[in-house]
Amino acid sequence: MTGATSTTYNFLPVTGDMITCTLSSNAICPTGNPATSNTITMTVSQILPVVVTIAASANPVCSGTSVAFTATPENGGSNPVYQWKVNGSKITGATNAVYSYIPTNNNIISCALTSNALCKINSTDVSDNLTMSVGSAQPVSVSIAASANNVCAGTSVTFTATPTNGGTTPVYQWKVNSVDVPGATNPTYSFIPSNGNTVTCVLTSSLTCATGNPATSNTVTMIVNPILPVSVSITASANPVVPLTSVTFTATIVNGGTSPTYQWRVNGVNVGATNATYTFTPVTSCNVDCVAGSNATCISGSPASSNIINEVVNFGVSCPGTPTVSYSGKTYNTVQIGTQCWIKENLDVGTIKNHTILSTNNGIIEKYCYNDLTSNCDVYGGLYEWNEMMQYVTAEGSQGICPSGWHIPTDAEFITLSTYLGGDISSGSKIKEAGTAHFTPTNTGATNESGFTAFPGGYLYGNSAFASLGSIGYFYTSTTSTQNTTWAIFRSVDYSTTSLGKGNNYKSTTTSVRCLKN
Numbered sequence: 001m002t003g004a005t006s007t008t009y010n011f012l013p014v015t016g017d018m019i020t021c022t023l024s025s026n027a028i029c030p031t032g033n034p035a036t037s038n039t040i041t042m043t044v045s046q047i048l049p050v051v052v053t054i055a056a057s058a059n060p061v062c063s064g065t066s067v068a069f070t071a072t073p074e075n076g077g078s079n080p081v082y083q084w085k086v087n088g089s090k091i092t093g094a095t096n097a098v099y100s101y102i103p104t105n106n107n108i109i110s111c112a113l114t115s116n117a118l119c120k121i122n123s124t125d126v127s128d129n130l131t132m133s134v135g136s137a138q139p140v141s142v143s144i145a146a147s148a149n150n151v152c153a154g155t156s157v158t159f160t161a162t163p164t165n166g167g168t169t170p171v172y173q174w175k176v177n178s179v180d181v182p183g184a185t186n187p188t189y190s191f192i193p194s195n196g197n198t199v200t201c202v203l204t205s206s207l208t209c210a211t212g213n214p215a216t217s218n219t220v221t222m223i224v225n226p227i228l229p230v231s232v233s234i235t236a237s238a239n240p241v242v243p244l245t246s247v248t249f250t251a252t253i254v255n256g257g258t259s260p261t262y263q264w265r266v267n268g269v270n271v272g273a274t275n276a277t278y279t280f281t282p283v284t285s286c287n288v289d290c291v292a293g294s295n296a297t298c299i300s301g302s303p304a305s306s307n308i309i310n311e312v313v314n315f316g317v318s319c320p321g322t323p324t325v326s327y328s329g330k331t332y333n334t335v336q337i338g339t340q341c342w343i344k345e346n347l348d349v350g351t352i353k354n355h356t357i358l359s360t361n362n363g364i365i366e367k368y369c370y371n372d373l374t375s376n377c378d379v380y381g382g383l384y385e386w387n388e389m390m391q392y393v394t395a396e397g398s399q400g401i402c403p404s405g406w407h408i409p410t411d412a413e414f415i416t417l418s419t420y421l422g423g424d425i426s427s428g429s430k431i432k433e434a435g436t437a438h439f440t441p442t443n444t445g446a447t448n449e450s451g452f453t454a455f456p457g458g459y460l461y462g463n464s465a466f467a468s469l470g471s472i473g474y475f476y477t478s479t480t481s482t483q484n485t486t487w488a489i490f491r492s493v494d495y496s497t498t499s500l501g502k503g504n505n506y507k508s509t510t511t512s513v514r515c516l517k518n
Contacts, residue, residue, distance in 0.1 A: 013042035045119040048075040052082075052113035052127045060133035061103070062209035068100040069109055071127065077117030085110045105134035135209040138165040142172075142203035142217045150223040151193070152298035158190040159199055161217065167206030171214075175200045195224035228255035230302040232292035240312035241282070242320075242336060247311060248279040249288055253304075257296035261303070264290050283338075283420060284449065285312045315430075316344075316451025319517065327403035334517070335451040338420035340413065341517035344453050346381025346473075349401055355460050358508070359388040365401050368460050368510050370469050379438070380457035380469070386476050386488045386507035396478045402515035409516040411479035411489045411502075418500050421450055429498035432473075440471050445498035454493045460510040471495045474511035 001009070013019070018041045024034040051074035056067050073080050084094035087108050091099065103109070109130040115123055140163075147158040163170050174184035177198055181189065193199070198221050204214040230253070237248040253260045253276075264273035267286050271278070278290070288311050293303040318324070319334040319341035326332075328349040335344040350365030352374060359366045367382030369375075389408060390400045400408040409417075421427035429445035431452035436443050439456050448454075458469035468474075473493045481487035481504040490511055492501035505511075 013044055015042060015044040017042040017044075047119045047121055048117065049121045050075045050113060050115040050117070050123060050125045052076070052111055052125045054109065054111045054127045054130055056109070056130060056132070059130070060135060060208065063104070063134055063136050064102060065134075066100055066102050067132070068098055069111070069130070071097045071099075071111045071113065073097070073113050073115070075115055075117045075120055076113055077115045077120075079116045081114040081116075083112040083114075085112070103132040103134055105132065105136075107132040107134070137211045138205070138207045138209050140165045140203060140205040140207070140210045140213040140215040142166070142201055142215050144199065144201050144217045144220060146199070146220050146222070149220065150225055150297070153195075153224055153227050154192060155224075156190055156192050157222070158188055159201070159220065161187045161189075161201045161203065163187070163203050163205070165205055165207055165210060166203055167210070169206040171204040171206075173202045173204075175202065193222040193224055195222065195226075197222045197224075225298040228296060228299050230255050230292070230294045230296075230299050230304045232256075232290055232304045232306045234288070234290050234306045234309060236288070236309050236311060239309065240314050242314055242317040244281060244336075244339065245313075246279055246281045248277055249290070249309065250277050251290045251292060251306060253292045253294065255294055255296055255299055256292060257294045257299075259295045261293040261295075262290055263292075263303075264288070282311050282313050284315075284422070285310065287311070314451075315449050322517065325403055325406070335453075337417060337450050337452065340417060340420075342417075342452060343402075343406065343515045344451060346455055346457055347384075347401065347513040347515060348377050348381040350382060350384075352377065352382075355466065356463055358463055359385050361387070361392040365391075370458050370460075370466050376457075376469070380455050381512050383457065383460050383510035384476070384513050385510050389476055389513050390478060394480060396480075398478055400478065401513065405518050406515040407518055408476070408478035409514065411477040413516055414475075414477055414491050414500075414502075417452075424500045424502065426498050428493045428500040431500065432493045438470060439495045443495050455512070456493070456495065457512040462506070462508055474505075475514050476511045 018039045020039050021037040022034050053072045054069055056069050058067055061067055071082055082095050082097055084091045084099040111127045113125050142161050142163045144159050144161050151157055161172055172185050172187055174181045174189040198219050200219050201217040202214050232251050232253045234249050234251045241247055251262055262274050262276055264271050264278040266288055287308050289308045290306040291303050315337055317336055319336045322334050324331050324333055325343060332343045332345050335342050350367040352369050353366050355368050355372055366388055367384055369377035390398055396410045397407050402408060418424050418427040421430045429447055430450045431454045432446040432448055433453045433455055434446045434448040454473045456470050456473045458467055459474050460466050475491045477489045479489045481489055486507060487504040488507050490503055490505050494501060
């Protein structure tokens, strides 16, 4: 090259340039002069930038997770040197291409690369910052609750799961007795449990940093009570009973709970009795039952109706202490009706006389027999004029021809009898002899449930004619009519009606006589 005559030569070669040097010696007696050097063929490399990039094995990550950071060099040379930094501070000993540690949220990671490569523009490069997103640990749990427990058999129960850290798309799996229930994957689950069933729920959270995932809930053990049928039965302290007997009815309830309710009924009608016992004095035979309700929790058939007790009142029983009365050679039976004690046969005392002859106050009890036949007196009793019956006194309630301790009943005492038996409209049937042994073949409604046994003895009118034997029975009272003192009040029973008749008749007319105990 022109001018290149020094021992050194500088120029910018390119790849392939071959460099030689020719030496001309000024020594004395040189040989091989001038001499040509060896050839150097130039290899010229490009000048390259040094670059480093870093990457994390995971980002974001959960708290406590170790992350490996890897540096990728460009033109680092054969022996690159690394220096890792966290939040701008060098990490002692972190001089390899890979650096691992447990980051916290928002840690800033970078790496400086020092290259030993030839032909580099720069010797050192620092990577871009990598900011870590570190989530805190989210402990997963789930609790469940039942809509009801204890429950009755056959009751549907809804179970509700309440998740903690379930995420946006939690997954549920309900279990009964530790066995998955197919399709039960919602936060609520309903079914009809059996006693002792155990219910749990498994929650799988959708959160990234969930711990304890999946989580199993508390266990709900179901208490299922059987359905208890309610029933009630009643008993009576006595049955049958005589009139004026107080009877106590007792109800026994099954599965009644702690505060059962009671409603007593007589003949299907509620009475003011709401306790387990009911005491009353039945006037006539009646039907008694009880409706009871339970306050127990798992019951069926409430309110329940009891059995029906047909409480029988035997009106035909004898008067206590006085079952019979012996009088004038005959024995008469008695009957207790309410508070009254009656002789239950028509009185038959005195001397028979012809129906055409009037009775007189002669100190002799005189009677008439229907059609003047003694046999009729034997069956139906005697027929008596009012004055003869009263033994010629007019005071109400006088003994008259009755035995000692007994008297001719007043109109008020007949009213007492009728009222006790339900009133005039029906009491006639209850005092008439039942059947047609002495009544005509149509003895309407006769039951004689009182035991009074009224016979159809007929009557004698004005000492002229007998009438109504077998069809009507007449009974004088000791009460004079307020309309006419020649009249007396009588009571009657008729084959064709159920009522107890009442009227006025001349005292000369004869009727049958009943006596009432004082």
